[in-house]
Amino acid sequence: MNGALVSLRGLTVxxxxxxxxxxxLHGIDLEVGRGEAVGLVGESGSGKSVTWLAALGLLGxxxxxxxxxxxxxxxxxxxxxxxxxxxxxKRIAMIFQDPSxxxxxxxxxxxxxxxxxxxxxxxxxxxxxxxxxxLLDRVGIPAAARRLDDYPHQLSGGQNQRVMIAMALAGExxxxxxxxxxxxxxxxxxxxxxxxxGDLRRDGNMAIVLISHDLGxxxxxxxxxxxxxxxxxxxxAPASDLFDRPxxxxxxxxxxxxxxxxxxxxxxxxxxxxxxxxxxxxxxxxFAPRCHRAEAACAGxxxxxxxxxxxxxxxxxxTEIAVAQTVREPTYA
Amino acid sequence: MTALLEADALAxxxxxxxxxxxxxRVPLRAVDGVSFRLAPARTLALVGESGCGKTTTxxxVLGLIPPSAGAVRFEGAPLPKPNSAAWRAARQKMQMVYxxxxxxxxxxxxxxxxxxxxxxxxxxxxxxxxxxRDRARAMLEAVxxxxxxxxxxxxxxxxxxxxxxxxxxxxxxxxxxIVADEPVSALDVSIQAQVLNLFEDLQARFGVAFxxxxxxxxxxxxxxxxxxxxxxxxxxxxGSPEALFTDPAxxxxxxxxxxxxxxxxxxxxxRIVLEGDPPNPIAVPPGCPFHPRCPVAVAxxxxxxxxxxxxxxxxxxxxxxxxxxxxxxxxxx
Numbered sequence: 001m002n003g004a005l006v007s008l009r010g011l012t013v014x015x016x017x018x019x020x021x022x023x024x025l026h027g028i029d030l031e032v033g034r035g036e037a038v039g040l041v042g043e044s045g046s047g048k049s050v051t052w053l054a055a056l057g058l059l060g061x062x063x064x065x066x067x068x069x070x071x072x073x074x075x076x077x078x079x080x081x082x083x084x085x086x087x088x089x090k091r092i093a094m095i096f097q098d099p100s101x102x103x104x105x106x107x108x109x110x111x112x113x114x115x116x117x118x119x120x121x122x123x124x125x126x127x128x129x130x131x132x133x134x135l136l137d138r139v140g141i142p143a144a145a146r147r148l149d150d151y152p153h154q155l156s157g158g159q160n161q162r163v164m165i166a167m168a169l170a171g172e173x174x175x176x177x178x179x180x181x182x183x184x185x186x187x188x189x190x191x192x193x194x195x196x197x198g199d200l201r202r203d204g205n206m207a208i209v210l211i212s213h214d215l216g217x218x219x220x221x222x223x224x225x226x227x228x229x230x231x232x233x234x235x236x237a238p239a240s241d242l243f244d245r246p247x248x249x250x251x252x253x254x255x256x257x258x259x260x261x262x263x264x265x266x267x268x269x270x271x272x273x274x275x276x277x278x279x280x281x282x283x284x285x286x287f288a289p290r291c292h293r294a295e296a297a298c299a300g301x302x303x304x305x306x307x308x309x310x311x312x313x314x315x316x317x318x319t320e321i322a323v324a325q326t327v328r329e330p331t332y333a
Numbered sequence: 334m335t336a337l338l339e340a341d342a343l344a345x346x347x348x349x350x351x352x353x354x355x356x357x358r359v360p361l362r363a364v365d366g367v368s369f370r371l372a373p374a375r376t377l378a379l380v381g382e383s384g385c386g387k388t389t390t391x392x393x394v395l396g397l398i399p400p401s402a403g404a405v406r407f408e409g410a411p412l413p414k415p416n417s418a419a420w421r422a423a424r425q426k427m428q429m430v431y432x433x434x435x436x437x438x439x440x441x442x443x444x445x446x447x448x449x450x451x452x453x454x455x456x457x458x459x460x461x462x463x464x465x466r467d468r469a470r471a472m473l474e475a476v477x478x479x480x481x482x483x484x485x486x487x488x489x490x491x492x493x494x495x496x497x498x499x500x501x502x503x504x505x506x507x508x509x510x511i512v513a514d515e516p517v518s519a520l521d522v523s524i525q526a527q528v529l530n531l532f533e534d535l536q537a538r539f540g541v542a543f544x545x546x547x548x549x550x551x552x553x554x555x556x557x558x559x560x561x562x563x564x565x566x567x568x569x570x571x572g573s574p575e576a577l578f579t580d581p582a583x584x585x586x587x588x589x590x591x592x593x594x595x596x597x598x599x600x601x602x603x604r605i606v607l608e609g610d611p612p613n614p615i616a617v618p619p620g621c622p623f624h625p626r627c628p629v630a631v632a633x634x635x636x637x638x639x640x641x642x643x644x645x646x647x648x649x650x651x652x653x654x655x656x657x658x659x660x661x662x663x664x665x666x
Contacts, residue, residue, distance in 0.1 A: 043521035156610045186382035187548065188607045191592040195606055213521065216594030243596050257526035259555035261578055261595055267533070268555065270526035274491045 004031035005174060005207055006055070006092070010067035011077075013047075013054045015278075017062075022279045024050050026231045027067065029305070032175060035205040037198075039218030039239065041254075042228035043275050048211045051228075052177045056092060057084045090120045093168035097180040099160035103152040109136075109163050110148030113170060120171035135166040140196055158189035165196065175207040176200075182217065194221055215258060219243050224311075227251045230276055230286035233305060237312035247314035249291045285316070293318045335409065336370040337509055337542050343367045343393050343403035344566075345386075349615060361615050363389040365566035366403070368641075373509060374536060376543040378553040378574075380589075381563035382611050387546045390563070391512045394544060395427055396420055408509070425455050428503035432515035434495035438487040444498045445469055445483040451506050472501040475538070477531060493524035500531065504539060512544045517552055525552070532556050550593050554578055562586050565612055565622040568641055572648025582644060582655045584627045621653065633659040 013025035025047050032038050040048040053059050055069040055076065069076040071087060088094075096102050104112055113132040117123040123131055129148065136144035139162040152160055161181060168176055178197060182190035198221060201208050212218050218225055218239070225242045227235040227250065235248040246252045256269035273290040276282060282289050284299035291298070297317060305315040314320075345364040350356045364386040371377045379387040392398045394405055396415045405412040407427065413419035431437050439447055449469035452460060473483055476497040487495055496516060503511050513532075517525045529552065535541060547553050553560055554574040561571040562585065570583040581587040591605040609626045612618070618625050624634040633653050641651040653659040 043523060158610060186611055187550075187589055187592040188382065189611065190594075191604075191606045192608075194594070214594065215522070215596050219596045220594045254522055255596060257523050258596060259526075259529065259551040260597070261551050261554060261590065261593055265555065265575075268526035268530055270530055271523035272527075274493065274524065275521070 003033060004070075005034045005036075005072065006032045007070045008051070008055060008067070009070070011051065011054060011069060012066040013050055013059065014064040014066070015062055016064065020279070021064075024231055024278050025054065026302075028233055030226055030233065030236075032207050032209060034174070035201065035207055036224065037201060037208045037210060037222045039222035039225040040209060040211045040228060041213065041215055041218050041225060043213060045230075045275055045278070046228040047231040048228050049179050050231075052094065052179065052209065052211070056088050056094065056177075057081075058088070058094075089116065089168075089173075090171035091173055092175045092177065093171060093173040094177040094179065095161070095164045095168050095181050097183045099157065099164045099184075100152055102164055103160060105152055108149050108151055109155070113148075113163070113167050116167045116170035131170075132166075135169055136163070138169065138200075139163070139166045140192070141166075156189075158185055158192060161185065161193055162196070165193075165200070169200065169204075172204075173206060175209065177209045177211070179211045180213070181210070183212070183214070190217075197221070215243070215254060227254070230281060231278060232286065232302075232315065234287065234316070235314045236305065237309075241309070241312050245312075247308055247312065247319045248287075248316050249293050249318065250287045251314075253290075291318075335372070336406075337373045337408060338371040338394065338544070339406040340367055340369050340390070340394060341404045341406070343390065343405065344401045345389050345393055345398065346401045351615065359615055362566050362617060363614060364393060364400075365617075367563070367566070367568055368403075369561055369568070369571070371510070371542055371544060373542050374540040375559070376532075376536065376545050376557045378545040378547060378557035378560045379563055380547055380550060380553050380560060382548060382589075384565075384611060384614055385563040386566040386614075387563050388514055389566075391429070391514055391544060391546055395424070395429060395512055425451075425506045426508045427510045427512065428506070428508045430496075430499050430503050430511060430513040430516050432518050434492065434499045434519075435487055437499050438495060440487055443484045443486060444478075444490065444495075445473065448472055448498065448502045448505055451502060455506060469501075469505060472505050473498070476501045476504070476535070477527075491524070492520050493527055496520065496528050497531065500535065504535065504541065507539065508541060510542045510544065512546070514546045515548070516545075518547065518549065529555050550578060550590065551595075562589065565614055565617055567622065567651065568649070569623065569651045570649065571641070572646075576646060576648050582648065582650045583623075583652045584629055584654070585623050588626075588628075621651075629654060629661055631659050631661065 008028050008030045011025060011028040014021045014023050028051050042048050054065045065077055110132050114128045117128045117131055132148055133144045136147060141147050141159060141162050182193050200206060210218060210222055222239050225239050226233045229250050235251045246255055253271040257271055271290050276286060284301055285303050288294040288298035303315045303317050305313040306320055307313045343364055344366055347361045347363060348358040349361045351359050367390055379390060381387050393400050396412050407423060413423055449465050452465040478494060478497045517528050545556055557574055560574045560577050561568045564585050570586045577586055578590055581590050588605045588607045607626050620636050621634040621639050624630040639651045639653045641649050643649055654661050
């Protein structure tokens with residue numbers, strides 16, 4: 001697709017542990033359109049954060065990144081540092097779970113936002129200060145001008161996350177990768193931050209990639225969702241489709257394991273077992289040992305992501321059979 | 334029914350210095366008059382955002398910190414003086430489980446020996462080592478840990494398995510009460526469901542009561558018979574999870590419920606996004622502590638602290654408007 005802002009093709013990551021090389025990401029194909037909100041869900045270790053750290057060249061020398069990451073058609077994998085530096089923070093910004101460890105505790109927040117403005121937009125002095133006030137105001141920090149001289153510890157966790165978002169906006173990015181942006185925040189503050197991210201996306205036509213373990217957060221804030229398991233995307237669909245008609249047994253399992261706030265109280269259907277370590281993946285489908293629908297063939301080969309409905313793909317041979325059967329049914333009737 | 338655990342107007346105030354270590358001391362009311370009763374083999378959940386006093390309440394209940402005012406009664410008798418012989422005897426029947434099982438376990442001791450240790454401490458003189466080991470093995474099996482994992486060290490187990498070990502160790506002395514502070518918050522969704530089901534099974538099998546502390550309303554609804562919502566050291570609403578979460582009476586509970594992102598919406602809910610930050614327990618506002626963030630607050634809320642009183646349906650609410658003591662300015666949606 002040419003219309004995509006960012007396009008990942010066969011993205012792989014291998015970590016060199018010194019003794020051996022462990023593959024953490026097994027070929028990710030994902031596209032993000034302009035202004036689109038894409039959710040990435042999965043349990044810890046599924047590779048959701050590594051995907052975007054790899055795409056931006058932030059994994060360090062121990063990681064070998066393969067495949068392709070294109071931003072507006074320009075290749076980022078293997079690109080020189082100077083090219084990456086014009087992308088990171090400028091065209092693609094990233095925010096993380098814990099704002100207080102992302103901010104420098106010994107610098108005033110005005111200076112930290114000013115640094116980003118100088119780097120990406122060449123603003124200094126009064127111009128930078130005025131723009132910093134505007135950004136803080138935009139992310140909903142009251143009395144923004146006075147807050148510029150505060151240190152991060154003088155602000156609450158929610159306000160620090162707003163400061164991080166303001167810094168991310170400093171380069172006027174085309175895409176924001178938000179890695180568990182509200183996980184460390186209280187429920188009422190999480191709601192404020194998610195509303196802010198939604199407003200910013202709509203106002204600036206900025207694409208958002210929302211990485212979260214919380215299915216509810218992703219369901220309510222994304223257009224499209226990719227579910228990851230053991231370094232692969234196992235299902236991808238428009239958000240409403242994915243949560244109404246999950247196709248992959250892992251997605252179905254995650255939804256059944258989630259307690260509900262309304263409706264009748266039921267016993268949770270837990271997924272047995274645990275997520276496999278990247279160095280000890282089972283043969284074939286990595287989810288097969290925990291899957292209640294697994295059969296012998298599942299261990300044979302890694303299932304490819306196949307389209308089952310427009311925009312809805314799942315990587316499961318059992319699902320393909322089930323869909324084929326439901327499609328055939330009407331002819332019998 | 335006779336109560337297993339009774340908290341009567343519990344309070345815990347700390348003196349903190351404001352403005353550095355030369356600043357004047359001001360009281361921080363972490364817990365400010367909390368009363369509840371917990372019957373045997375039932376689960377009472379304390380929910381609220383960080384700083385609301387739920388963990389302090391748990392510590393007060395176990396006598397880990399002395400109350401500034403109020404009292405705790407366990408099995409009808411006042412809690413003995415902390416660190417006395419009588420207190421240690423009582424503490425056999427009241428155990429605690431924390432959020433991070435790795436921090437709660439000794440990294441250098443196989444998990445079986447850690448489960449066995451409480452028996453050696455409390456019944457060392459009246460039991461035989463082999464018998465204690467058998468009981469520890471049986472308990473690990475009861476919490477669903479496979480026998481071949483018994484001699485593993487904590488770091489060789491997954492998060493869910495570790496939390497099972499912690500539960501086994503808490504249960505080995507056959508306690509009547511387990512205080513569980515965010516016991517599933519660090520676990521992935523699929524594992525969280527396993528542990529939540531285990532809580533249910535253990536209660537049915539051993540007749541243990543849980544004081545379950547969590548910030549996650551969905552988890553709380555899954556496990557509890559009764560829920561108390563805390564705000565700034567006080568209970569603002571208490572009742573059955575069904576009543577509280579489907580028809581919250583306190584504006585804070587309403588906002589908390591509305592802030593939870595959910596995958597499947599059963600009914601159209603209005604999104605209430607509270608303004609402002611979580612409050613500072615040093616500067617508790619006069620009147621109702623929630624009034625500065627309350628979307629429906631009226632003049633009376635700023636002047637008078639609302640009492641926690643029953644509504645006609647039996648639940649307890651501390652809100653002038655819910656009790657009709659003050660007329661709302663306009664109909665709240």
